[in-house]
């Protein structure tokens with residue numbers, strides 16, 4: 001069993017590490033100042049500048065196939081890069097990406113949506129959740145009825161990331177109520193100027209998703225992504241893609257947070273001794289370090305299975321569940337070690353405390369991951385002996 005990185009993996013990982021240290025972390029103090037005033041950490045232009053800088057060095061489209069100009073890297077490499085990016089709270093990601101399901105686009109859709117999205121010219125959002133259907137995505141009620149060669153969509157979507165900024169949405173709608181998720185849900189690519197409206201939703205994080213309203217929105221038949229009736233499988237493919245990347249990012253945050261906690265514990269003296277000398281503090285640091293290490297291998301194992309084209313769903317659910325729970329416990333301990341300063345908005349700890357909470361909710365809540373994991377076990381699809389058998 002070989003746990004070492006190849007020289008290429010190490011070189012790429014180290015480049016990202018240096019990029020984060022030199023280009024991203026210096027922006028943090030200003031980003032915190034802006035967010036305290038209710039502004040975004042980075043303007044769109046600043047994000048673009050950073051992405052352009054990375055692109056000039058060849059870092060663009062991490063998972064995007066080379067035929068689209070991307071790096072076409074594998075999941076393990078993407079996870080290693082995500083860990084490095086997670087070490088800063090600045091919401092940077094490399095340019096050159098598109099929703100994975102957009103690669104199912106036909107020739108016309110490819111030119112109109114996929115390529116411009118990869119180039120950063122157009123912005124998409126993924127819209128399945130509704131006020132009455134979140135975890136139970138099969139319960140969506142947004143409908144699309146056929147009218148000649150067009151479809152007419154009616155419904156409401158909620159909590160859609162990027163929904164207020166997107167200029168087109170991937171909307172999941174019921175096209176055959178009898179069949180429901182089993183062949184009766186279709187994905188439509190719907191331009192904003194076809195008539196949907198959005199309203200931002202305030203959240204405890206630094207930026208909000210949006211609610212979308214589709215009221216008699218008429219779209220041409222050519223707006224169907226993939227096949228009519230195959231939308232639910234596409235939705236599951238979209239949701240399944242990030243379950244190792246989200247905890248990878250949280251892992252990077254946890255590494256940085258524990259480094260901050262160690263520094264604080266070494267410097268802060270109470271009752272004549274540094275906090276670092278206290279067993280109560282040492283145990284928090286020790287438990288966090290063990291959990292970080294466990295999370296690292298859960299994430300990398302899940303990513304490795306993706307690269308092997310093996311069934312990675314169980315491993316991804318475990319990484320997502322463990323990452324969500326442990327990242328929240330770790331940030332709470334780190335805030336505690338910082339005392340009152342941890343609670344202020346001068347440090348990023350408080351920001352991470354709010355942001356990491358989301359990991360236990362979106363792209364499958366803790367309970368839904370547990371449901372998946374338990375079902376796989378009780379039905380005998382997997383064994384607790386893991387992938388080594």
Ligand SMILES: Cc1cc2nc3c(=O)[nH]c(=O)nc-3n(C[C@H](O)[C@H](O)[C@H](O)COP(=O)(O)OP(=O)(O)OC[C@H]3O[C@@H](n4cnc5c(N)ncnc54)[C@H](O)[C@@H]3O)c2cc1C
Pocket residue numbers: 126127128129133134135136158159160161162203209358361362363364365366367368371
């Ligand atoms: C900031 C943010 C961004 C998001 N981005 C997107 C996006 O881009 N696109 C999109 O489509 N959606 C998005 N979502 C929606 C997100 O995926 C849902 O919020 C999530 O799936 C949970 O659904 P819900 O909020 O309806 O909660 P519910 O499904 O109502 O669940 C409420 C609680 O009950 C629990 N629960 C539900 N069913 C069971 C069960 N069977 N057994 C035990 N417990 C259960 C849940 O785990 C949860 O704790 C986003 C959400 C947020 C907050």
